Amino acid sequence: xxxxxxxxxxxxxxxxxxxxxxxxxxxxxxxxxxxxxxxxxxxxxxxxxxxxxxxxxxxxxxxxxxxxxxxxxxxxxxxxxxxxxxxxxxxxxxxxxxxxxxxxxxxxxxxxxxxxxxxxxxxxxxxxxxxxxxxxxxxxxxxxxxxxxxxxxxxxxxxxxxxxxxxxxxxxxxxxxxxxxxxxxxxxxxxxxxxxxxxxxxxxxxxxxxxxxxxxxxxxxxxxxxxxxxxxxxxxxxxxxxx
Amino acid sequence: xxxxxxxxxxxxxxxxxxxxxxxxxxxxxxxxxxxxxxxxxxxxxxxxxxxxxxxxxxxxxxxxxxxxxxxxxxxxxxxxxxxxxxxxxxxxxxxxxxxxxxxxxxxxxxxxxxxxxxxxxxxxxxxxxxxxxxxxxxxxxxxxxxxxxxxxxxxxxxxxxxxxxxxxxxxxxxxxxxxxxxxxxxxxxxxxxxxxxxxxxxxxxxxxxxxxxxxxxxxxxxxxxxxxxxxxxxxxxxxxxxx
DNA sequence: ACCTGAACACCGTTCAAGT
DNA sequence: ACCTGAACACCGTTCAAGT
Numbered sequence: 001x002x003x004x005x006x007x008x009x010x011x012x013x014x015x016x017x018x019x020x021x022x023x024x025x026x027x028x029x030x031x032x033x034x035x036x037x038x039x040x041x042x043x044x045x046x047x048x049x050x051x052x053x054x055x056x057x058x059x060x061x062x063x064x065x066x067x068x069x070x071x072x073x074x075x076x077x078x079x080x081x082x083x084x085x086x087x088x089x090x091x092x093x094x095x096x097x098x099x100x101x102x103x104x105x106x107x108x109x110x111x112x113x114x115x116x117x118x119x120x121x122x123x124x125x126x127x128x129x130x131x132x133x134x135x136x137x138x139x140x141x142x143x144x145x146x147x148x149x150x151x152x153x154x155x156x157x158x159x160x161x162x163x164x165x166x167x168x169x170x171x172x173x174x175x176x177x178x179x180x181x182x183x184x185x186x187x188x189x190x191x192x193x194x195x196x197x198x199x200x201x202x203x204x205x206x207x208x209x210x211x212x213x214x215x216x217x218x219x220x221x222x223x224x225x226x227x228x229x230x231x232x233x234x235x236x237x238x239x240x241x242x243x
Numbered sequence: 244x245x246x247x248x249x250x251x252x253x254x255x256x257x258x259x260x261x262x263x264x265x266x267x268x269x270x271x272x273x274x275x276x277x278x279x280x281x282x283x284x285x286x287x288x289x290x291x292x293x294x295x296x297x298x299x300x301x302x303x304x305x306x307x308x309x310x311x312x313x314x315x316x317x318x319x320x321x322x323x324x325x326x327x328x329x330x331x332x333x334x335x336x337x338x339x340x341x342x343x344x345x346x347x348x349x350x351x352x353x354x355x356x357x358x359x360x361x362x363x364x365x366x367x368x369x370x371x372x373x374x375x376x377x378x379x380x381x382x383x384x385x386x387x388x389x390x391x392x393x394x395x396x397x398x399x400x401x402x403x404x405x406x407x408x409x410x411x412x413x414x415x416x417x418x419x420x421x422x423x424x425x426x427x428x429x430x431x432x433x434x435x436x437x438x439x440x441x442x443x444x445x446x447x448x449x450x451x452x453x454x455x456x457x458x459x460x461x462x463x464x465x466x467x468x469x470x471x472x473x474x475x476x477x478x479x480x481x482x483x484x485x486x
Numbered sequence: 487a488c489c490t491g492a493a494c495a496c497c498g499t500t501c502a503a504g505t
Numbered sequence: 506a507c508c509t510g511a512a513c514a515c516c517g518t519t520c521a522a523g524t
Contacts, residue, residue, distance in 0.1 A: 019488080042517060052490055054518080059488095063517065114357065116406050120425070123434055126441075130433035144440040148403075149453040153392075156399030160391075163359050182363070190373035191366055197387040198369075210392040217460035262507080285498060295509055297499075302507095306498065 019051060021059045025069035032070065032108045040067070068119070071111045074101065076121035080128050087136045087222060088215055094129060095154055095211045102158045109162040113155050137226045146218055153214045161203045168201050176200045262294060264302045268312035275313065275351045283310070311362070314354045317344065319364035323371050330379045330465060331458055337372060338397055338454045345401045352405040356398050380469045389461055396457045404446045411444050419443045 180199035423442035
């Protein structure tokens, strides 16, 4: 056995893939896309990178931090549509951008939707949303509450969609029939009555419905704030807004 | 060493805690409440029950099924308030019941909010919600969509709350000041402007705001369906409803 | 500065063997 | 029917030692 055949030691000679937080996140994402979050281990990620598992600790604090890195990368690289000046259309645009992103990496999406990210990777969507709400005449404090309501609704909707997976969709006729039968025999009157509707799930239609629902509420609030013109608020607008 | 001091073999002699899916779920919940979901392992749960880890496989299929059992137990034992006949108040009641439950076991809540439960443990809240919506004159199909919108919003809101934990609350003045400063220097105009509001988080106020927001939308839809009187719908109501 | 060998204290799960 | 011993193929992470 020559030296070349023995496992390397020290820094890689040359041409070896540079290890970095981003490269590690990318390798982990690749594993998640194929085999799910459970397939991520320090060892499996290292294997993808052709490196020893312990080397990762030079770039991420621990496994949790590695998963944060994946979530940050997904959230940070998200592209938002240009606002057109209509509140409803612009918020809808952000909502759809989120969904598009989530569906590009459905198995990684729960990471983004579920983790409490301490970094500032996710601030671009926040800025965009606040901008739309503020331009529509919403005081800062209310804008933050509405933002949080929107985020919660998007989170819940997307989380359900990506976790339901392709099995709970509209395609699997046999599964739908089975669920429907079970619901009809649940002994619960309303559930039985709605069995046909409960058994099937069109995720796009459901997403659009829920987004429409919450945007009804948001735009109604915006109209109310505009009529009030901030009465009783400490926050004031410096100029008459509206895009 | 006498026989009594050697580890047992075969079924426990007597008085030993009966192993069961419920007992296992309960033991796991105890661990989660104290040390979080990560503290759950087949071995740690078995230790709580004074039993070998492999014995658990006689009552749960695997670790995933064990966690499902915890989620089912939490969801199944939830008590819902009696409806009073007012849609908004009754839906609010269900929302608050969910939150109360989640806050009783904050570290276990993500399990319930996140898992795709195949069992029928969670149907009671579904029945209750459908009943409220149907009694208010909502056709079955729309009722299911509204139900899903409500669930998504509650899920997203509660998930954020339990995951934020006590550190991201209103109590930690130093943390708020730190976050605020960071947001002010983010380089994003709207984020900086709203830094004070973004840095703090009153979970009860936020929950109430979001629930209020979505209920505005739901009640507006109900009013619209009532005026339409189901025009263009295949679903019809057998009697004039409204509680 | 970045990598690895050796090592530690864990995991989930199978399967045959006990009672 | 329900339990365990022995065993397998894994984990995350530390720390000293290499280059």
